[in-house]
Each structure stands twice: as C-alpha cells, then as structure tokens.
Amino acid sequence: MQVSVALSDVEAMMLASLRANASEVSRKTAGAREAAQYHLSAGGQRIRANIALHAGLSAGLNAADATIIAAAVELLHNASLVHDDIQDRDELRRGQQAVWSRFGVNTAICTGDLFISAAYATLCRLDNARVLAPMILLMHERVSMAVDGQCADLQESAAIFSDTKKAIAHYQQIAVAKSGALLSLPLELVLLASGQPDYLPQARSAAEAFAIGYQIADDLQDVQSDGRAGTAAVGYNIVSVFKATGTTALSMEKARTLGLEKIDLAIALSGRLPFSIGARLGDYARQLRDVVDGYKSEEQIGGNE
C-alpha cells in the first residue's frame, strides 16, 4: 500500500528533475524535455523503482529518501532504453513509438543525455549530504558497467567463439554488465544511504544472478516469437550460443536449465539480504521462474522442430 502511493511520487520526482529550470528555447521547441515526458508517459513496470522503494523502507529510510533513490535509478534505466532503442532500431517501446521513431534520432540522443544528467541531480535531494559522494561514485560505476555491457552486446552479434563454454561465460558477463548494473544499483544505493556498506557484495550477487536469468528469459521469448536464434540480428542470444552444439529444441532446453539455475540462485541470495531488503527482487525472481519454466511445456507441446 505504502509502495503504491510512493510510486506516483517517483513519477512526479522524475518529471521535476527533467523539467528543472527549462530555458526559454525549450519552451519553443519540441525537444528533449518533451520527448522525455512522452517516453515516461507510456509507463512500464518500474521494476527498479519498486525494488528501491521496498528495499529503502525495509532498511529504515524515510519515504522521501527511498523515493529519491527509486527516481534516480529509474531515470538511468530510461536513459538506457531511449538510447538502446536508437541502437537496436526498435520502433516500439511499451506500446507506443520509441522516442527516436517519434522525435528523430538526434532528439533521442539528447533525451537520453537529459535522463542521465537528471538522475545525478535527483540524488542531491537526499536528506543526508554525507552519503552523496559515495552514492554518486557508485552510480557512475554502474553506469560505466552498463555502457560496457551495451557496447559488448552490440558487437557480439558478429563475434564467433570456437568454444561454447567460453561463449556462455562471455554471454553471462555481458548480461551482468548490461542488465545487472542497474538492477543491483537500487539495493546498493539503499545500503549506502542506510549505512550498511558491508552488504554491498551480497546485494550485487543477487541482482547479477537475476540479470542473467532475466536476459535468458528475454532471449527465449525472442526465439519463440520470431525464431531469431539463427539470425541474431542484434545482440547475442543464449539459444544461438548453445546451438553450436545441437538443435534449436535442445539449445532452448539448455538455455532454460541455465536460466532456472540462475533464477533459483537469485531467489536464494535475495532472501539472505538483511532487513528483507531483497524481498521484492525475490518476488520478481519467482515470477520470472514461472515464465522460464513455462518454456518447457510449450516445447513439449510443440514437439522437437
């Protein structure tokens, strides 16, 4: 209940940071500020905001500080969506035109920039100014990591690994960098803000296991919906990595097994975090488990190719 109230506060805070001190030219131009608002208006699951709010309140932060962390992380995530959609040429995002498709690539580049900058400014609203510097430094670490992961993912569609084991390890490194960075950040910022830095590595491990499971679920869905395993037009698909050693059905099964293993790890690790700050991440992991588990029955119903 408390969290559902706070989610609307997160939206309001994101918009406030994006609109801060709009200059005169921005009022005459359908530029980045308008595009950012358009992008946010489509909603989304706000997984990272939910994780931050739950974790923040569980760790004893006041609602305002939990909201600040939620808004900052969600702004970064949306920066990555706007820029990723340009890079992947995805025309749709959350059921509406992607920013680049609606406002053009140039405005979309500026929009992502505005989101990143707004994320840092949002953290400055924290009550406790002493923790600001370590939180910003950690945020930069995670942004850099996400950038590393995105660059590697964009290039790996062309990469060839002779060794499947190495290819799978590399796939997981990319998922950890690309998605794990902004999934562990809400937990990590809460730990810093609440004076519990000792638990940082544990929080990160839980989020990283979840990120690999999440990426595998996404890849399995791509393969089922458009048979992209063979082509891998953009990025690196786990099914095509396994496919070096067998049929699509077999490689989907291997992918599914690896995904479940990582998700179970995420459930276990998030349950061990202090003050139940990992409870919401655990909930998401259990939901994801059902999705990934479901791919088995569909395969069995559909037969082996």
Added chain:
Amino acid sequence: MQVSVALSDVEAMMLASLRANASEVSRKTAGAREAAQYHLSAGGQRIRANIALHAGLSAGLNAADATIIAAAVELLHNASLVHDDIQDRDELRRGQQAVWSRFGVNTAICTGDLFISAAYATLCRLDNARVLAPMILLMHERVSMAVDGQCADLQESAAIFSDTKKAIAHYQQIAVAKSGALLSLPLELVLLASGQPDYLPQARSAAEAFAIGYQIADDLQDVQSDGRAGTAAVGYNIVSVFKATGTTALSMEKARTLGLEKIDLAIALSGRLPFSIGARLGDYARQLRDVVDGYKSEEQIGGNE
C-alpha cells in the same frame, strides 16, 4: 606556469574517471572507454578547463579542487562534441576521425553517455563535501540548458521567421543555451566552491555574451570557408538570418557588428568579476575579437560578391 602544469593533471583526472572500475567485458571490447580515450587523445584547446583552472586558483581554491572542476566541465564539453558530431554527421574532429566515424554511431552514443556520467563522478573528489549538492544541481541545470540549445539548433534549420528581429533574438537564445551553458559553468562552479554564490549572475552574463560572439565567429567562418549561408544544412547561421534583408556581404557585416558588440560586452563583464576570476575568459574574448574583426578586411579585399 602553474596552469600549464595543472592542465596535464586535468587530462589525467579525466582519464581516471573514464576508466574507473572497468568491468571484464570492457577489456575484451573496443567500446566506449577506448573511444573516449581516443577522442581525448586528439587534444583541443581545453578552453573550459583553462577558464576553470585560472578562475579556481584566482578565487583561492587549492590546485586539486580547481583541477576537479576543470576536468568535470571538460568531460561534459567532450560529451557534447561526441554526440554533436553524430547529429551533424561531422566526420572530422580535431584533425582525426570523429568517434562515430571511427567506432560507429552506436559506440559513439555510449561514449557520450560515459563522458556525462564521468563528469558527475569527478566532482565527488572535491575536498569540501558540503558544496557538492549545489554544484551538481547547477551542473544539471547547465547540461539541461545545453541539451535545450542543441535540440533547438538542430530544428531551427527548418524554421522560418518572418521577422528578422525575432529571428536574431532566437538565434542568440540558442547560442546562449547551447554554448553559454558550458562556458559559464567553470566560473559558476568555482564561485560555488569558493563560497561566492552572489556573483553567479554576473559570471553567467559574461559567459553568455562571449558565447554569442563565439557562435557568430563560427558562423562567419563557415560562410567564408564553404558558403553555407544560403543552405544552412545543419543548424542556424547568423549570416543566413540577416540575409533575409540584404546581400551576403551586407549580412556578414551586420553579423560582424553584432559579434563585436557581444565580445566587447564579454570583455567588459569578465573584467568586473571578483578576484580576477574572469581574466582568462577576457583573454579568450580579446583573441576572438581579433578573429571577428578580421572578417571586415577580408570582405574588403574580396569585394562585394
């Protein structure tokens, strides 16, 4: 002397912030970190770093804090160059291939993102943690303003103003937003760091007058080097704005007069800033004055079209 030593410290600090905690995937990929380093390796005038260092030392900051401000502002400026070059499809930057042309558009988008994030992280090195929040909030204001200006500039090539006076006012608003934002930021951050916020509006006025003069000088050069006044393929050229009311030679003369007026204003205003913090901006303004003044004689030598 002191400043020339510190400039190499600025370079080192920029690289350190860009390399912070490189993840394993980044070591296997020619990604954003490599592209950022490549971009910085071409050098450049580092005008904003010079302004920050001079102003910082004049205002009594220690060398470390002046260097931090210089590096943070220069990182933002280089973010804008990398993303602007994508948007303008400029293939060359400082005598070498632009990042997008060398590493591809996708990596160049990530590279600008990394620069922005690194700028915020750099400020966290400041000795005095109490001033961090206001400095970051101001930085976000200026980044937002630069984004507004860039969006407006990208769109104004298609804009038609029936009224030349309005068109010229709009041109100046764009220059103030696009270039003024990151030219006033080094002075403004120094004022915040040294506890002199009362002078912020004065510093901003001086930098904004300089920015308009700077943009006009740039436009005059574009017109002389490739006769772009009539086409204005990208952005908004002051000569084409004035041309609505006369010949190219006449509109260049009008542009030159406006440019000199703004530069003289920048010289006067920067001279009035406290502790001589505007001295370096004043030096740049005087150099720019000679350049803009020079367009008259070239016009006279070349005749009127």
